Amino acid sequence: MSLAELKRRLAVGVRLRLVERPGQTGLEEMKRVALVQTNAIAFGPPDCKRGDLCWIWWAKGQRVETTHHGFKLLWPNGNFLRYEWAVDEPPAAPPIAGEADVEREAKLDAPPASC
Numbered sequence: 451m452s453l454a455e456l457k458r459r460l461a462v463g464v465r466l467r468l469v470e471r472p473g474q475t476g477l478e479e480m481k482r483v484a485l486v487q488t489n490a491i492a493f494g495p496p497d498c499k500r501g502d503l504c505w506i507w508w509a510k511g512q513r514v515e516t517t518h519h520g521f522k523l524l525w526p527n528g529n530f531l532r533y534e535w536a537v538d539e540p541p542a543a544p545p546i547a548g549e550a551d552v553e554r555e556a557k558l559d560a561p562p563a564s565c
Contacts, residue, residue, distance in 0.1 A: 463482065
């Protein structure tokens, strides 16, 4: 799985389990994706202990290892985070609406013109 495919699978609402980080294995921290951007994903409360959004910034493609059960994010200093899907298969990301779709929906939602 490429980094682009992994990013597409990480849609809002997808649940992940943080299972390993430096010095800690056997973790079972459940996380729910709250926000997705092209360069990062965020977990929201209650997953983030500060009560705000907790961000994970994407590493380069060569620093992401994917497995059948999840993925591992590697940093240049040797640190990493390993996540597994909370279910067997994560849902696919919803299609992105193009500008034409947005304009067409706006016209459909507009009140009818008076005769």
